[in-house]
Amino acid sequence: MAEPVRSPPSPRLEMRMGHRRLIPFNVAIALPAQLTVLTVVLVPTAIVVWLSFTDWQPTQGIPWYQAEPVWFWNYYDLFHDARFVAAVLRTLLIVAVCVVVEFLLAMSLALLFLDDWPWRKIAISIIILPMMVVPVDAANAFFMLFNDRGPINYLISIIVGRQFEFAWLADPNWALLPIMLAEIWQWTPLMFLLVLTGLMNLPENQIRAAYVLGASRTRIVLRIMLPLLTPVIIIALLVRSVETFKIFDPVYILTRGGPGAATETISMFMYNGAFVYFRIGYIAAAALMILVVVAAICVNLSRPLKRHHR
Amino acid sequence: MLEDNLWVRFLKRTGVGLAIVIAFFPIFWLVSTSFKPIDEWQRFPPVWISSEPTLQNYRIVFAPKAAQEFAAKQKGAISYKVSGSAWKAFGDSAVIAIGATIFSVLFGTLAAYSIVRFHTGGSSYPFQFLVVRMFPPIAIVVPMVVLFSILRLSDSYLGLILAYTAFTLPFSIWMIRSFIEEVPEELEGAALIYGMRPLQAFLKVTFPLIRGGVLATALFVFILNWSEFLFALTLTSGHVVTVTLQVANYVSASSGKLYGVQAAMGTISTLPVILFGYVIQRHLVRGLSFGAIKR
Numbered sequence: 001m002a003e004p005v006r007s008p009p010s011p012r013l014e015m016r017m018g019h020r021r022l023i024p025f026n027v028a029i030a031l032p033a034q035l036t037v038l039t040v041v042l043v044p045t046a047i048v049v050w051l052s053f054t055d056w057q058p059t060q061g062i063p064w065y066q067a068e069p070v071w072f073w074n075y076y077d078l079f080h081d082a083r084f085v086a087a088v089l090r091t092l093l094i095v096a097v098c099v100v101v102e103f104l105l106a107m108s109l110a111l112l113f114l115d116d117w118p119w120r121k122i123a124i125s126i127i128i129l130p131m132m133v134v135p136v137d138a139a140n141a142f143f144m145l146f147n148d149r150g151p152i153n154y155l156i157s158i159i160v161g162r163q164f165e166f167a168w169l170a171d172p173n174w175a176l177l178p179i180m181l182a183e184i185w186q187w188t189p190l191m192f193l194l195v196l197t198g199l200m201n202l203p204e205n206q207i208r209a210a211y212v213l214g215a216s217r218t219r220i221v222l223r224i225m226l227p228l229l230t231p232v233i234i235i236a237l238l239v240r241s242v243e244t245f246k247i248f249d250p251v252y253i254l255t256r257g258g259p260g261a262a263t264e265t266i267s268m269f270m271y272n273g274a275f276v277y278f279r280i281g282y283i284a285a286a287a288l289m290i291l292v293v294v295a296a297i298c299v300n301l302s303r304p305l306k307r308h309h310r
Numbered sequence: 311m312l313e314d315n316l317w318v319r320f321l322k323r324t325g326v327g328l329a330i331v332i333a334f335f336p337i338f339w340l341v342s343t344s345f346k347p348i349d350e351w352q353r354f355p356p357v358w359i360s361s362e363p364t365l366q367n368y369r370i371v372f373a374p375k376a377a378q379e380f381a382a383k384q385k386g387a388i389s390y391k392v393s394g395s396a397w398k399a400f401g402d403s404a405v406i407a408i409g410a411t412i413f414s415v416l417f418g419t420l421a422a423y424s425i426v427r428f429h430t431g432g433s434s435y436p437f438q439f440l441v442v443r444m445f446p447p448i449a450i451v452v453p454m455v456v457l458f459s460i461l462r463l464s465d466s467y468l469g470l471i472l473a474y475t476a477f478t479l480p481f482s483i484w485m486i487r488s489f490i491e492e493v494p495e496e497l498e499g500a501a502l503i504y505g506m507r508p509l510q511a512f513l514k515v516t517f518p519l520i521r522g523g524v525l526a527t528a529l530f531v532f533i534l535n536w537s538e539f540l541f542a543l544t545l546t547s548g549h550v551v552t553v554t555l556q557v558a559n560y561v562s563a564s565s566g567k568l569y570g571v572q573a574a575m576g577t578i579s580t581l582p583v584i585l586f587g588y589v590i591q592r593h594l595v596r597g598l599s600f601g602a603i604k605r
Contacts, residue, residue, distance in 0.1 A: 126330050
């Protein structure tokens with residue numbers, strides 16, 4: 001990993017900037033990006049703060065700015081809404097299970113690719129195929145795989161030795177499984193690629209030395225590779241946790257949060273609330289709460305990334 | 311690096327083989343199903359590869375006429391809800407994804423240049439762009455629907471382009487930033503001595519060196535834009551139809567079990583992205599880790 005060049009702007013650069021402008025040059029060229037983000041993120045956030053204190057529903061026919069304020073009742077209701085609490089817990093469960101499984105699979109897979117062998121490059125290309133697929137289509141494929149007469153049930157039929165027909169997506173206890181498998185299938189390759197890149201960048205001398213000195217394979221992996229790999233692992237876990245927390249596409253395609261609300265994640269709960277039941281004010285309160293929590297977590301979690309960039 | 315005996319090597323290859331099969335199978339199933347005639351969609355035991363492959367499913371996806379005939383013929387057995395051809399979805403997705411990619415990479419390059427060479431906004435400034443990526447989009451979407459109705463942007467190309475640009479900017483800025491950081495500042499300094507203005511120096515000296523990286527970023531951002539679903543679902547209402555929306559339409563229509571048609575739409579919608587993905591395979595790691603991990 002190349003050390004980024006970091007020095008204060010050269011005096012000559014500064015001198016050229018010296019002539020007076022309304023907006024300094026360096027601010028001006030960052031402005032288009034900044035303004036886009038402001039329009040699409042900050043303005044809506046301001047609106048969401050107002051909406052969260054109202055019980056606005058577009059179906060009532062009042063414009064949003066004239067909505068009746070209900071102050072903190074939305075928040076009170078949210079905390080007493082079993083469906084919302086369940087969605088939050090379910091999302092955390094999905095994040096925990098998927099990220100851990102993805103990491104374990106990716107780590108063990110990456111260890112198989114350390115040495116050079118003839119078909120290595122091609123094998124990597126095939127293994128990372130899932131992450132290139134459009135997420136909606138990955139869910140689409142899993143929708144067909146887990147169909148009651150699909151190949152998954154056929155495989156189970158072979159294993160148990162009798163006809164096995166089970167509607168996975170229609171069963172409240174099992175519908176979450178295909179969703180998590182779709183997520184794991186699609187994103188283990190990303191984790192694999194990150195870990196493998198990290199492993200290939202490790203200093204080979206230390207590992208060779210340990211090997212020559214007679215250290216066992218497990219010891220080399222646990223004592224030398226893992227510690228050296230920690231920054232990469234932290235970034236991989238972080239990126240995947242944040243992305244999995246937002247999980248929406250596979251849930252929408254596979255179950256739409258059903259049957260009932262059995263597979264509703266936070267994103268799905270808010271989608272259903274806002275676009276199916278039209279309870280905008282209520283969902284705005286949920287949105288604001290999630291935004292605040294995520295922002296707080298981000299501030300703390302961005303540190304490893306910052307350290308890595310320095 | 312380390313020597314293996316034959317037995318260990320066999321186990322390793324088996325593990326890799328298994329991973330390849332699992333990685334490939336769902337895609338194989340998608341493609342295979344897209345060529346199956348209707349009576350093989352639901353057969354049990356499943357048909358792995360159709361013995362009488364047909365293009366019927368693709369015809370239904372692309373030609374509204376074939377779709378109507380199909381719906382009429384299968385009346386009662388299948389509820390056929392999706393109207394409109396995939397051409398429209400491809401066109402809309404192309405316009406939106408390309409437009410948003412151009413804006414995102416253009417704005418991103420300028421901002422990244424400003425951040426790397428002038429340290430604009432201090433060391434934590436780039437992180438505010440990352441926060442955009444970490445927010446669940448659904449939380450922003452609800453007020454965005456309100457904002458877009460004020461700005462008259464709902465269900466328009468421009469609206470989606472704006473949303474996509476904002477949400478891919480973090481990737482553009484962070485990726486391009488990591489490319490610019492690899493070019494020594496002294497090169498630009500030399501150009502300044504010859505009397506170029508800073509932006510000119512950047513465009514004439516640094517940019518040619520990072521062109522490959524910017525192109526990779528553009529393809530990466532294009533993939534993200536093409537694959538986006540949530541904004542397309544919530545910020546449109548029928549006038550603009552992206553490819554991902556069309557896929558979702560077919561899947562929801564398959565309460566009547568239109569597996570073959572749904573697979574055909576899935577196959578063609580994911581193909582361009584897979585191609586681009588392989589073109590930039592070398593840069594994928596950098597992109598998805600926001601430039602933190604380089605190869």
